[in-house]
Amino acid sequence: MSSDAAKGRSVDEGRTGVRAVELVQHWSKADDAFDRPVHALITGASGFIGRHLVERLLADGKRVRLLVRRPETVAELRSLGAEVIVGGLDDIGALTSAVHGVEKVYHLAAMTSALSVEEMLRVNRDGSGNIARACAAQRERPLLVQVSSVAAAGPARLGELRRETDLPAPISNYGRSKLAGEQAVAQFAGDVPITIVRPGIVFGPRNREMLPMFRSIKYVRAHFIAGWQAPPLSLIHVEDCVELLLQAAAEGSRLPPPAWDPFSQITSGRGVYFAATEEYPDYAELGRMMRSMLNRPRAPVIPLVGPLAWMAAGANEQLARWRGRPDSFNLDKIREATAASWACSAELARRELGFSPPLSLQNRLQTTVEWYHQQQWL
Numbered sequence: 001m002s003s004d005a006a007k008g009r010s011v012d013e014g015r016t017g018v019r020a021v022e023l024v025q026h027w028s029k030a031d032d033a034f035d036r037p038v039h040a041l042i043t044g045a046s047g048f049i050g051r052h053l054v055e056r057l058l059a060d061g062k063r064v065r066l067l068v069r070r071p072e073t074v075a076e077l078r079s080l081g082a083e084v085i086v087g088g089l090d091d092i093g094a095l096t097s098a099v100h101g102v103e104k105v106y107h108l109a110a111m112t113s114a115l116s117v118e119e120m121l122r123v124n125r126d127g128s129g130n131i132a133r134a135c136a137a138q139r140e141r142p143l144l145v146q147v148s149s150v151a152a153a154g155p156a157r158l159g160e161l162r163r164e165t166d167l168p169a170p171i172s173n174y175g176r177s178k179l180a181g182e183q184a185v186a187q188f189a190g191d192v193p194i195t196i197v198r199p200g201i202v203f204g205p206r207n208r209e210m211l212p213m214f215r216s217i218k219y220v221r222a223h224f225i226a227g228w229q230a231p232p233l234s235l236i237h238v239e240d241c242v243e244l245l246l247q248a249a250a251e252g253s254r255l256p257p258p259a260w261d262p263f264s265q266i267t268s269g270r271g272v273y274f275a276a277t278e279e280y281p282d283y284a285e286l287g288r289m290m291r292s293m294l295n296r297p298r299a300p301v302i303p304l305v306g307p308l309a310w311m312a313a314g315a316n317e318q319l320a321r322w323r324g325r326p327d328s329f330n331l332d333k334i335r336e337a338t339a340a341s342w343a344c345s346a347e348l349a350r351r352e353l354g355f356s357p358p359l360s361l362q363n364r365l366q367t368t369v370e371w372y373h374q375q376q377w378l
Helices: 031-035 048-059 072-081 092-099 116-136 172-187 211-220 238-250 283-293 307-322 331-338 347-353 361-374
Strands: 038-043 064-068 085-088 104-105 143-147 195-197 201-203 223-226 236-237 272-275 299-306
Touching: 031 072, 038 272, 048 201, 048 238, 064 072, 064 092, 064 272, 064 283, 072 085, 072 223, 085 092, 092 104, 092 116, 104 116, 116 143, 116 172, 116 211, 143 172, 143 238, 172 195, 172 331, 195 238, 201 238, 211 223, 211 283, 211 347, 211 361, 223 283, 236 238, 236 361, 272 347, 283 299, 283 361, 299 307, 307 331
Parallel strands: 038 064, 038 104, 064 085, 104 143, 143 195, 195 272, 201 236, 223 299
Antiparallel strands: none
């Protein structure tokens, strides 16, 4: 999920040293609300998961602070009571101000696609390290919840489930950058309490990443998959993902201190959780589930065999470079779409956090389709 916390221009770029920080406060409750402790700082609040997380915390009466580059992207959240600090993940002054005095930091800001690997690493690796460093510099260090991805772990063998203790083996640039972000924050685990959450494919209201799949079935009356063998998937509804993030912050284990082995921390079985349902449909099965919801019971599943998917993604990636704007349909996504399996076990989250989605995957998809129709996205 790309975020306005990870792109755009910094405020008052001409100044040297600590940049100017704009702190905007809108409180509709009691006059002494500002005296309450800041419960949480959220990066990536303008993104899909981040916005849902902020709304949940505000609804629970928490004092929430946001770090964004463009405050207009979170105007609605600000009107609900969120504080806003303007700055990016490379803005040390803004990060220091944003982290100061908060109890928890939820770091969601990331790039899911970029025009270069270096650009993605600057955000997903270096930005994560900067957040952890800012937390470590505080007298009272906040809890850091690092929101990563199953892509950081890499695919599973067909018929098996990925577990948190497995050695990571990402296959995409995005996955490698998210793993690098995990390693960057893990260096500070001796000073900062850190928990990493790796969501699968997150869907639900406001999500645009899966919308093309829904639209293809409804309008093209076909569901396209890359290759003959579609991989099993790990999915989670955004409300369930937010609930797991809150549970991980409140009750989760924390990463052990750094050790000589850079992977020993994140494979220790402590401080890392997969976020997924216990249903693992593959791309083909997912399309079949959606067909009846979209009144397209006969929409066929069409595999793009041979080099077709790779050629289409490569052409689109070149077009994105020509336009100077990254696109989510690229070679990185084909690498992920042609993996053996993305089925990840949620057993650890269930056992330690009591995580259990209240509704089935079928039900969650149905409510998502209904929301799309209500908003006229379909």
